[in-house]
Amino acid sequence: MMKINVTTRVARRIIPVLAALWLLASCGAPQPPQLEGATLLQPDRRLAEFSLVDHHGEAFTQDALKGHWSLAFFGYTHCPDVCPNALGMLKRVQSLLEARGEPLPRVLFVSVDPERDTPQTLAAYVGYFHPSFVGITGQDAQLQRLTRQLGILYGRAPGGEGDGYLVDHSAAIILFNPEGHYQALFNVPHDPQRIARDFLAIRDWYEASR
Amino acid sequence: MKQPLRHFLLLLCLALAGPVAAADIEIHDAWIREAPPGAPMLAGYLCVLNRGQTPATLTGVTSPRFAHVMMHRTETRDGVARMRHLAEVTLDPGRQECFAPGGMHLMMPAPEQPLRAGDQVELTLHFADGDSRRVVAAVRTP
Numbered sequence A: 001m002m003k004i005n006v007t008t009r010v011a012r013r014i015i016p017v018l019a020a021l022w023l024l025a026s027c028g029a030p031q032p033p034q035l036e037g038a039t040l041l042q043p044d045r046r047l048a049e050f051s052l053v054d055h056h057g058e059a060f061t062q063d064a065l066k067g068h069w070s071l072a073f074f075g076y077t078h079c080p081d082v083c084p085n086a087l088g089m090l091k092r093v094q095s096l097l098e099a100r101g102e103p104l105p106r107v108l109f110v111s112v113d114p115e116r117d118t119p120q121t122l123a124a125y126v127g128y129f130h131p132s133f134v135g136i137t138g139q140d141a142q143l144q145r146l147t148r149q150l151g152i153l154y155g156r157a158p159g160g161e162g163d164g165y166l167v168d169h170s171a172a173i174i175l176f177n178p179e180g181h182y183q184a185l186f187n188v189p190h191d192p193q194r195i196a197r198d199f200l201a202i203r204d205w206y207e208a209s210r
Numbered sequence B: 001m002k003q004p005l006r007h008f009l010l011l012l013c014l015a016l017a018g019p020v021a022a023a024d025i026e027i028h029d030a031w032i033r034e035a036p037p038g039a040p041m042l043a044g045y046l047c048v049l050n051r052g053q054t055p056a057t058l059t060g061v062t063s064p065r066f067a068h069v070m071m072h073r074t075e076t077r078d079g080v081a082r083m084r085h086l087a088e089v090t091l092d093p094g095r096q097e098c099f100a101p102g103g104m105h106l107m108m109p110a111p112e113q114p115l116r117a118g119d120q121v122e123l124t125l126h127f128a129d130g131d132s133r134r135v136v137a138a139v140r141t142p
């Protein structure tokens, strides 16, 4: 009986203290979202200048990322397996979000093979998946200015037909927030349901943090 | 031993222990991914099952629709995806190997006349023992 009384008294003192601590911790900024597979960058990463071209031949710089969420995949059109897989997967992410009535993030396909992928090549390629998808290419030096900031790797490897070549490339998907900053990374394996849920969690957290 | 019986036993031994006959190989689910217009390369997929008692080795694939067909494997290591050429694919007895998206695939240059979903393409699989098997692959979206 005595023992229970002591425990209750201690608990009566500790619980309000814990509650106050929890309130203090949580009223500053919203808790970071619970994510299923994405890696959140906290704080987000501001990008240094880069200058690329979209599939309409228009300039694509860090300013072009502002005003909407974007999901970017890095690949090339001579890649018939991984790249169509990823773009088809991103199309499913968009369909899932569309079915929930959510505004859609933009999908960017950044070519890591600027020697062979012209804006015209990319226009036909990305348009096949969805008319809203944007293909991006440019000079190798400018491309590296972007990829190095994102930790995206790419490089030529022997193979392909004739005197052609293959390009090894990171398979991660990068999420940019509407300020045009690097906000999160989706590593392989990619599941459209998980990516859609993580995207919504990150977006809601981002909006609540403003 | 009488001559006919000896012949029979010899044939029986050859039938049981000989190289995998093409009849022991089963190919199914062959398809080619419909590619975006102007895409320079195509990928094809299929499963090969070795029902024989001895290993079988797939050494190459040819097709009247493609200048050449390469056997590739996509490997994703440390987050980086790479395609590598496969000289051959060995099928142990009773084993099935599948070429499937994100893994092994047949890789071929797109023909001048574009392939669209619904088209049918003939592929011939060649094995190390000299056997070959023909299969029809349907062009489709995944």
Ligand SMILES: [Cu+2]
Pocket: A080, A081, B072, B073, B083, B084, B105, B106, B107
């Ligand atoms: Cu390949």
